[in-house]
Amino acid sequence: MRKLTYFIHATLDGYIAGPEGQYDFFPFEGEEADAILADFPETMPTPARAPLGIADRAAQRFDTVIMGRATYDPGLKVGMTSPYAHLTQYVVSRTLVSPDPAVTVVDDPVALVRELKKQDGMDVWLCGGGKLASALRDEIDELIIKREPIVIGSGIPLFDGPFVPSRFVPVATRSFDSGLTITTFSKDAKDSNKEAPAVHIITPSDDAVTVSPNATMSGLASPSRGSAELSTWTVAMDAGASGPEHSISREQVWTVTAGVLEVTCDGRTEKVVAGQTLVLPPDLVRRIHAPERVEAHVSMRSDGVASVPGTEGTRELPWAR
Structure with missing residues (x-):
């Protein structure tokens, strides 16, 4: 069965972007960039693939990408309507009308992921953002966190949702001289098999x-x-x-x-x-x-x-x- 993998850059204090969605403070150079281009070439936007020398490189892990509206919008504002044209693309939004036939807009991410997992294919890449990751927390099978030795203090968190502890188990880590670590986590089997609570109590915040x-x-x-x-x-x-x-x-x-x-x-x-x-x-x-x-x-x-x-x-x- 296909897996849903949350593959994402993050800071030491758990943010994937700044308060206004900034992400240009994440470096992409040297041996770390070489490793990502070798192992996850399909996670580079289509317009960047030729300049990076990977235009013809085959996908290694993913053939489908899911993103939230806030993740899709920055590219859309500069005319990039199909940022990952080499993948099957889904954007989760209740209000967006798809500006490109290669991009499918859906409003129920859980139903989408469950349907994709039934289909044949490579794994599915969840590329952000935090609210969508929270909505899909129970469907995420694997986390791959590229953690930079940077602290930013505030911004968009890895998961932006209610307090619901979910355990993942580290299965592999790769470290670089720059301080970057790429750690793969799998969902704890005990957590995956536990029954969902019959009720959900929400405390005003x-x-x-x-x-x-x-x-x-x-x-x-x-x-x-x-x-x-x-x-x-x-x-x-x-x-x-x-x-x-x-x-x-x-x-x-x-x-x-x-x-x-x-x-x-x-x-x-x-x-x-x-x-x-x-x-x-x-x-x-x-x-x-x-x-x-x-x-x-x-x-x-x-x-x-x-x-x-x-x-x-x-x-x-x-x-x-």
């Missing part, structure tokens, strides 16, 4: 709080925090606060837990008081207003995105991701 000029959203359940299909969060608005007109692509259920909420849709305003629940259909333009301080609990399918009349594109809801 300051990291999941988003403060806007009109409201404070505190994320509870979401795919990055352990849920599979739904996102839930709380909303707090001060008296007199109003949000902008917008629509959401999925149905939302609002339960007011304190105060009063006014929701205007299609020129009609509904008042919802504490203890009442409002169901908002998808794609309906609405405006939320708090005539007095209000608190509410909101739920929706996790792939919902927002649209604002008069603007192009859609926006993800950070507290629901």
Whole structure:
């Protein structure tokens, strides 16, 4: 069966990129570069293969690559729509429309990986980023960490998700004079065979709080925090606060837990008081207003995105991701 391998560069303090996605501080030269080009030539972007002298070098480990939107975007911004044209490419995103026929966009990475593992072929390369790695943690069979002797203090972590200890066992390490180590880890058999917990308890965290000029959203359940299909969060608005007109692509259920909420849709305003629940259909333009301080609990399918009349594109809801 094919394996899913997370092959990635990392710092000593566990980051794969800087806070803004920077990665140019990772060196690529000398014997370390020679080793990577020999053992993993297919992990070089297609435009770099000829300059590196490996244009015709056969793949050694992978024939498929999976990446998150944040990993794909830097190349896309400079016109690189198919960064690994020599591989089968998948990008995980709820909002991206594929700009290239060679790139398939999917919104369910777990289902994708499980289907790929059933197919014949070489192993599958997970190339980033941290949120996608966290979403696929239970599907990862192998880690290959290229750890540089660099500390950066903050940035994008190897795994960016809920606290769920998972054990991997080191099986091989190669060291270089520069201080770089390339270590291969396999998933601990005991960890692989243990039964998944029947329930998942999520503890509110300051990291999941988003403060806007009109409201404070505190994320509870979401795919990055352990849920599979739904996102839930709380909303707090001060008296007199109003949000902008917008629509959401999925149905939302609002339960007011304190105060009063006014929701205007299609020129009609509904008042919802504490203890009442409002169901908002998808794609309906609405405006939320708090005539007095209000608190509410909101739920929706996790792939919902927002649209604002008069603007192009859609926006993800950070507290629901």
